Amino acid sequence: xxxxxxxxxxxxxxxFSKVKKITSIAxxxxxxIVGCNKPNGFVISxxxxxxxxxxxxxxxxxxxxxxxxxxxxLKKDGTFKFIGKIGYPNFYLLRINEKNFITLLVDTTEKIxxxxxxxxxxxxxxxxxxxxxxxxxxxxxxxxxxxxxxxSIRNRIDAFRSLADPVQKNKWNSELAEIKQNxxxxxxxxxxxxxxxxxxxxxxxxxxxxxxxxxxDLQSLKVAASALNSIFPKSEHVKALYANTQRLMxxxxxxxxxxxxxxxxxxxxxxxxPNHNGRDISLSSLTGKIVLIQFWSALNRDSRFQNxxxxxxxxxxxxxxxxxxxxxxxxxxxxxxxxxEEDGLNWINVGDMKGSVSSRNNYNxxxxxxxxILDRERRIVARDLKGxxxxxxxxKLTR
Numbered sequence: 001x002x003x004x005x006x007x008x009x010x011x012x013x014x015x016f017s018k019v020k021k022i023t024s025i026a027x028x029x030x031x032x033i034v035g036c037n038k039p040n041g042f043v044i045s046x047x048x049x050x051x052x053x054x055x056x057x058x059x060x061x062x063x064x065x066x067x068x069x070x071x072x073x074l075k076k077d078g079t080f081k082f083i084g085k086i087g088y089p090n091f092y093l094l095r096i097n098e099k100n101f102i103t104l105l106v107d108t109t110e111k112i113x114x115x116x117x118x119x120x121x122x123x124x125x126x127x128x129x130x131x132x133x134x135x136x137x138x139x140x141x142x143x144x145x146x147x148x149x150x151x152s153i154r155n156r157i158d159a160f161r162s163l164a165d166p167v168q169k170n171k172w173n174s175e176l177a178e179i180k181q182n183x184x185x186x187x188x189x190x191x192x193x194x195x196x197x198x199x200x201x202x203x204x205x206x207x208x209x210x211x212x213x214x215x216x217d218l219q220s221l222k223v224a225a226s227a228l229n230s231i232f233p234k235s236e237h238v239k240a241l242y243a244n245t246q247r248l249m250x251x252x253x254x255x256x257x258x259x260x261x262x263x264x265x266x267x268x269x270x271x272x273x274p275n276h277n278g279r280d281i282s283l284s285s286l287t288g289k290i291v292l293i294q295f296w297s298a299l300n301r302d303s304r305f306q307n308x309x310x311x312x313x314x315x316x317x318x319x320x321x322x323x324x325x326x327x328x329x330x331x332x333x334x335x336x337x338x339x340x341e342e343d344g345l346n347w348i349n350v351g352d353m354k355g356s357v358s359s360r361n362n363y364n365x366x367x368x369x370x371x372x373i374l375d376r377e378r379r380i381v382a383r384d385l386k387g388x389x390x391x392x393x394x395x396k397l398t399r
Contacts, residue, residue: 044081044092045081046112046115047079048115049116050078051118052074053073056096057070058093069092070082085108089105091202100122101122102121103133104127105135106130106133110129112130113127131197139202153176183208188217200228221244228242229242250364250366268380270282271325273351274352281350284378289323289376290321290397291373291374291378292310293327293371294306298330302368303368309386309387311344313391314347317394321376323348327359328350329360330351336349373393381397
């Protein structure tokens with residue numbers, strides 16, 4: 001029996017050795033997993049001289065306001081420390097009071113160190129361990145210098161308003177324009193260089209004064225909004241930037257439409273597209289009638305539902321001069337033809353079966369169904385009306 005046990009000893013030792021290794025691996029993995037699941041946290045520490053035992057405040061910078069997150073009493077040597085957790089980069093104000101503060105762009109796990117003196121904290125400080133905060137400092141410093149130069153020239157203009165000759169005034173105005181243009185160029189290049197940094201949000205919203213933004217280039221907004229939205233879609237600042245960019249894009253398209261109208265001397269751009277029989281029909285051929293231009297798709301449920309109301313509207317006002325010019329944005333001809341027959345659309349229906357893109361762009365159609373109402377002189381008098389509002393508008397024009 002003893003011999004048998006001795007025979008088993010090497011085997012048991014081998015097994016215990018493997019179990020020990022597996023246990024060690026499990027402990028390492030567990031430690032790694034716990035470390036991975038550990039919540040993100042940032043640390044902001046440092047030293048501010050000449051403010052010993054005063055309070056230092058940390059505010060989270062919102063889109064249109066700021067909220068107090070934490071406050072600490074500076075130690076006798078001026079040192080301080082804040083700890084926090086965030087899910088994505090965010091802006092914070094580190095302030096001694098309402099007028100003496102700096103802006104930090106804090107990332108999730110950064111260990112940031114800030115040094116400064118209370119007498120000039122807002123304009124002269126050192127920040128380490130935060131690339132985003134360094135970019136913010138660069139932006140603010142550059143704009144501060146620009147504003148000082150602008151103020152200097154404006155003060156000279158005001159001081160010598162009655163004495164300066166026209167040549168000197170023109171020189172000062174040229175200097176102002178050049179200073180502003182240099183700042184615009186710098187800020188625009190900054191956004192192009194750092195499209196994936198939240199610091200670009202700050203660059204895009206910097207102003208020369210209360211009513212004039214430094215960057216007024218929509219393309220820069222598009223670049224930053226698209227890039228940041230792909231990485232930080234939950235950020236309040238990114239959401240606001242993205243929404244604002246979308247609004248400006250719509251505004252730009254509307255302005256282009258108005259420019260087109262002014263250039264062509266008409267209120268409604270003409271459309272010429274083939275009908276279901278392949279015959280080209282122009283919108284301009286309906287001058288003298290009240291026209292409802294309706295953009296739709298056979299595959300769009302809302303379009304099909306609205307067709308039912310249009311059938312009633314057409315029967316009600318056809319004899320009084322109403323014509324419907326319905327533009328299909330479809331690419332499936334069979335679906336389009338089937339919908340015309342099924343819904344009983346006995347008015348002009350046109351479409352190139354390529355999405356009628358040119359017509360949609362000319363009329364700035366962002367979604368479907370969408371419509372415009374033209375009076376007898378082809379002037380646009382209303383847009384995107386539905387239900388009773390559409391009936392009332394047509395009824396008023398047919399009186």
